[in-house]
Amino acid sequence: MNILQVLVPIAYAGIILIATWIVARFISVIIRRLMGRSTQMLGAQIQRLVWVLVWLIGLILAIEELGVNPAILLLMVGLLGVAVIVAIRGPLENFGARYFTFGYIPFKVGDSITVLGHSGKVIEINSISTIILADDHIVSVPNSAFMKETVVNTTHQAWKAISVPIVVNNEIDIPALEGEILRSMNKLRSNFDDRFPPILTLVSRDKQSTRFVLNLMIRNPERRDAIINEVNNRIDDVIDVAKKSQKQKGRQHK
Amino acid sequence: MDGEKFNIKSFGLQSSKYSKEVQGLKILVNTQTPLIWFTHPPKEPKTVVTDLSQLREGEDYNYSTGGVTRMVQPLLKRMLSEGTISEAHWVSLNSAGYNTIKAEGITHHFVSLDKSRMESYGKVKEAMWNAAHGTTKDTTAAQKIFLSDDFPDYAYYNRLTAELINGLDKDIDFDIFYIHDFQQLPIGHMLNTLKPKMYRWHTPFEESTIPEKWKMLMNTYFNAYDLIVVSSGKYLESLKSFGYNGKVKKLYPYVDPEDYTRPNNGEVSTLCDRLGIKDEDDVMLVVARMDPMKGQDRAIDAFAYIAGKYKKLRLVLVGNGSFSSSKQGLGLSKGAVWRSELEEQVNKLGISDRVIFTGHLPQNELDALYERCNFTLLPSIKEGFGLVVVESWLHHKACIVTNRAGIAELITAGKDGLLINPDDMQDIAAKISILLEDRSISRKIGQAGFEVSKLCSISAGLHEETKAIKELVAE
Numbered sequence: 001m002n003i004l005q006v007l008v009p010i011a012y013a014g015i016i017l018i019a020t021w022i023v024a025r026f027i028s029v030i031i032r033r034l035m036g037r038s039t040q041m042l043g044a045q046i047q048r049l050v051w052v053l054v055w056l057i058g059l060i061l062a063i064e065e066l067g068v069n070p071a072i073l074l075l076m077v078g079l080l081g082v083a084v085i086v087a088i089r090g091p092l093e094n095f096g097a098r099y100f101t102f103g104y105i106p107f108k109v110g111d112s113i114t115v116l117g118h119s120g121k122v123i124e125i126n127s128i129s130t131i132i133l134a135d136d137h138i139v140s141v142p143n144s145a146f147m148k149e150t151v152v153n154t155t156h157q158a159w160k161a162i163s164v165p166i167v168v169n170n171e172i173d174i175p176a177l178e179g180e181i182l183r184s185m186n187k188l189r190s191n192f193d194d195r196f197p198p199i200l201t202l203v204s205r206d207k208q209s210t211r212f213v214l215n216l217m218i219r220n221p222e223r224r225d226a227i228i229n230e231v232n233n234r235i236d237d238v239i240d241v242a243k244k245s246q247k248q249k250g251r252q253h254k
Numbered sequence: 255m256d257g258e259k260f261n262i263k264s265f266g267l268q269s270s271k272y273s274k275e276v277q278g279l280k281i282l283v284n285t286q287t288p289l290i291w292f293t294h295p296p297k298e299p300k301t302v303v304t305d306l307s308q309l310r311e312g313e314d315y316n317y318s319t320g321g322v323t324r325m326v327q328p329l330l331k332r333m334l335s336e337g338t339i340s341e342a343h344w345v346s347l348n349s350a351g352y353n354t355i356k357a358e359g360i361t362h363h364f365v366s367l368d369k370s371r372m373e374s375y376g377k378v379k380e381a382m383w384n385a386a387h388g389t390t391k392d393t394t395a396a397q398k399i400f401l402s403d404d405f406p407d408y409a410y411y412n413r414l415t416a417e418l419i420n421g422l423d424k425d426i427d428f429d430i431f432y433i434h435d436f437q438q439l440p441i442g443h444m445l446n447t448l449k450p451k452m453y454r455w456h457t458p459f460e461e462s463t464i465p466e467k468w469k470m471l472m473n474t475y476f477n478a479y480d481l482i483v484v485s486s487g488k489y490l491e492s493l494k495s496f497g498y499n500g501k502v503k504k505l506y507p508y509v510d511p512e513d514y515t516r517p518n519n520g521e522v523s524t525l526c527d528r529l530g531i532k533d534e535d536d537v538m539l540v541v542a543r544m545d546p547m548k549g550q551d552r553a554i555d556a557f558a559y560i561a562g563k564y565k566k567l568r569l570v571l572v573g574n575g576s577f578s579s580s581k582q583g584l585g586l587s588k589g590a591v592w593r594s595e596l597e598e599q600v601n602k603l604g605i606s607d608r609v610i611f612t613g614h615l616p617q618n619e620l621d622a623l624y625e626r627c628n629f630t631l632l633p634s635i636k637e638g639f640g641l642v643v644v645e646s647w648l649h650h651k652a653c654i655v656t657n658r659a660g661i662a663e664l665i666t667a668g669k670d671g672l673l674i675n676p677d678d679m680q681d682i683a684a685k686i687s688i689l690l691e692d693r694s695i696s697r698k699i700g701q702a703g704f705e706v707s708k709l710c711s712i713s714a715g716l717h718e719e720t721k722a723i724k725e726l727v728a729e
Contacts, residue, residue: 174417179371179410189401196470197400200409202446 013062020058024051032236044167106146108163108213111155115141119154160193160217162224164231166200167211171250172242174210180242181214184234191227193217278340279429279727282419283330286379286437288346288364289323290315295351306357321507321641322434322456325715327360328510332716334359338723341426345419347411363422365415374407379437386436387547387636388463397467409440416444423447429727433479442478450726453479456507457638458660459489461496473497481726485639486660503722506664507639508715514648517622525622529610534566536690539627539651541572541620541642542634544589548573549633549656549676550596556633556682558603564690567608570623571596574614624649629689629696632656633676643671644710647703652696654685664709670702 031047056077060070107113111122113132118141120134130146132139155161168177178200185198192198196217203211214235218227292315296304309315317323326344333339341361348364349372355362367375381390381399390396399405415438419431423445432452433441442451453476464472476482476498483505484490490504531537538557542548550571557569574589593611600609615623624630630646630653637659644661646653647670655662656676665671672685689696708714 175410175413178413179406182406182409183403186401186403186406192401194398194401195467197405199443199471199474202444205446 009065009067013065016058016062016065020055020062023058024054027051027054106151107153107155107158108161111153111158111161114152114154116145116149157217159221160196160219162216162218162228162231164214164216164228164235165203165211166214166235166239167209168239168242169209170205170207171246172239173246176245177238177242180238181235184238185214185216185231188227188230188234191218191220191223193219277337279338279723280341280343280426281330281333281339281723282343282345282422282426282428282431283326283434284345284415284419284431284438284441285322285326285434286347287318287323287435288348289318289327289344289360289362290348290355290357291318292348292350292352304352304355306355321639324509324513324641325507326434327358328513328712329508329715329719330360331358332510332712333720336716338720343422343426343428345415345422347415363418365411365418367411367414371407371410374404375411377404378402378408382436382439383457385464385468386457386459388458388460389547389635390463390465393465397465400468400471412438412440413444416441416446420446423449430723432723439472439475443475445478450481450729451479452481452483452722452726454483454505455489455493456485458636458658459484459492459496461492464496469497476500480729481722483722486663488663489660503718505715505718505722506661506710507641508710508712509641509644509648510712511648512712513617514645515618515621516649517618517625521618522622522626525619526626529570529612531568531570531610531626536564536567537570537623537627538567538686539570539572539623539630539646540633541623541630541645542632543573544593544596546588546592547635547637549635550592551599552633552635552676552679552682553631554596554599554603554605554609555679556686557609558605559679559683560686561605561608563687567690568610569605569608570610570612570627572612572615572620572623620645621649624651627651628693629653629686629700631682631686632659633674633682634659635676637661641710643703644707647700647707650697650700650704652689652699653703654682654689661710664706668699670699670706672699 027050028047031050060073063073064070107122109122109125112120113122115132118132118134118139120132120137120139122130123133123138124131125143127143129140129142132141153159166181168174181200182198185192198214198216201213201215203213205211214231216227216231218224290306293313298304306315311317330339330342330344334342342359343361343363345363345365347367349366349368350364351366352364354364378399381396384390385396395402419441422428428449430450430452431442431445431447432454433439434454435456439453442453445451473496476493476496477500479500481501481503482493482498483503484493485505485507487504490502493502526532538553540548540550540553542550544550553569553571557567561567574593597606597611600606612623624646628651630642630651632640632643632653632655634640634656635658637656640655640659640661643653643655643659652671654672654674655665657673658676662673665673667673672688674682674685676682689699
């Protein structure tokens with residue numbers, strides 16, 4: 001067997017994997033730009049999904065190049081996917097709804113809402129359901145219900161409130177980031193109710209990332225969507241600058 | 255012979271009953287003002303933990319004279335010695351270069367704020383201070399301060415502090431966080447913890463003086479704390495009606511009598527010679543930092559009003575700027591500007607030969623002045639509490655006190671003090687005359703004041719603070 005017959009397919013497979021990496025990155029950047037007008041959380045989920053798809057295609061092509069029949073792999077992935085979807089259809093629906101409602105959050109933890117005949121205070125919003133404390137009872141409402149049912153937020157001045165989730169990696173200079181986000185929001189100050197200045201709240205932190213929520217109170221409800229878009233764009237810009245600055249610091253440190 | 259220490263037993267100092275139940279807690283204290291000011295950056299790299307005993311007081315560092323640090327340090331020392339706490343960590347602002355330093359069982363961690371942010375931070379802080387004291391000049395600008403371009407730097411400083419505390423908590427796992435003073439208000443909201451958070455508001459708190467547009471943000475910050483401590487009943491009621499939903503407690507500020515000495519005659523004479531005070535002079539003493547809020551101008555006006563009648567009366571003004579107006583601190587020039595204005599006022603009134611500005615005095619010399627004076631005066635326009643009144647009482651000296659100080663609610667007028675309206679110069683002059691005309695009244699008020707001072711001693715404070723901490727941790 002000629003050695004070239006072995007090396008050439010390996011080289012082609014390698015080139016395909018490199019190309020896959022480039023395409024995955026390129027598509028991620030495009031999605032991030034496009035989703036800049038939506039919420040950060042939703043954008044991250046779509047980015048992850050597309051990334052997985054691109055890599056799956058890349059891997060199949062690379063395997064094919066090595067002379068292995070990808071049909072078996074495709075079949076296995078397909079069957080596994082169908083099985084997973086069938087098994088967790090309900091939770092997936094709720095999970096998806098959780099992220100779609102992020103695009104326009106009609107309530108947040110602490111708000112009083114009425115949904116499906118239940119009225120109470122929202123005490124938790126998780127990936128599957130929203131927990132309401134109603135008359136000393138815990139009511140769990142599937143997130144998908146919020147896509148189908150009418151939700152009434154009875155919190156005082158709820159129409160003014162906008163909550164923007166922000167997730168950053170822990171290597172970013174958090175105090176500087178907060179300062180810059182607030183400074184950036186100041187440019188939009190004429191849109192905010194000046195009795196309620198923007199406030200950044202740390203929600204949770206794990207080893208990799210920190211989750212914040214930026215709470216804003218707007219003056220005009222009809223400009224709500226435009227303000228959400230602008231705020232998200234500005235936050236993305238601030239985070240991009242913070243990431244670049246962090247990378248520069250990292251290089252200087254090395 | 256050195257001056258004798260005040261007799262602690264006379265203050266009923268004893269172990270708090272609560273300290274036996276709550277033992278070995280790890281506490282994190284946060285103030286803006288550091289206990290220690292460094293005069294120069296460290297020679298070793300910043301990461302080295304230095305023991306304060308390796309440095310020299312006066313050369314390498316000085317102690318802060320502020321009321322907050324003066325309360326917090328003895329409290330922590332006593333709690334450590336009683337075993338209520340096993341570890342005390344103190345985070346404060348200090349840009350002189352040290353990161354961590356150990357002093358008398360307390361580990362101090364410092365937040366460094368660069369100059370570019372210091373000015374903006376200072377502006378927001380000043381606006382908050384003015385609001386608390388009811389001295390806001392530009393109310394329109396004040397209303398907008400939280401949406402100003404200065405506010406991000408104020409938030410930056412507080413987040414920087416909170417992140418340092420969060421990091422320390424990860425390593426040490428504190429039992430309780432005790433945040434002090436108005437500058438640090440957002441810290442509770444910024445801490446990533448469910449553990450008990452206690453906050454002490456040291457300045458006056460009156461709902462009417464806080465700009466309407468600050469209420470939502472301030473309430474968000476206030477409500478992040480499980481317990482807020484204020485210095486008077488009036489502030490307590492005001493905080494409740496402001497919108498704070500948590501627990502609030504009135505706790506009088508306190509001093510440690512051990513920090514004060516009764517100087518001997520030689521020490522008093524030496525100081526008086528240096529300041530030009532003669533044996534036959536009557537001395538009216540005002541001890542306050544150089545700040546318009548302290549109302550030294552009112553004391554000067556009242557003095558000038560009666561100076562012709564009481565030819566031997568001298569007015570002695572002790573104090574300089576605060577941490578904020580120091581070069582080592584925020585570098586705001588408020589203290590120096592106010593002193594030059596007061597000196598100009600004294601010159602205009604033609605009483606410069608009878609008014610003495612001492613600047614900052616070390617504690618032993620301040621004690622000597624308390625001993626030498628006939629009585630003291632606290633003419634503040636607004637005063638969170640007024641611990642100098644307690645200092646005066648410790649020396650058995652009568653004190654004329656502004657009715658706008660938190661401590662005014664402890665005073666029975668005519669019995670253990672005299673109350674004045676700081677805006678009424680004739681009222682101040684009349685009260686001074688009472689004490690000069692009948693020395694026995696002055697002595698009786700001073701003696702009665704000494705008894706009241708026990709309410710503001712470290713033993714009383716330790717008992718109440720330990721009780722509050724115990725209740726919070728035990729919940």
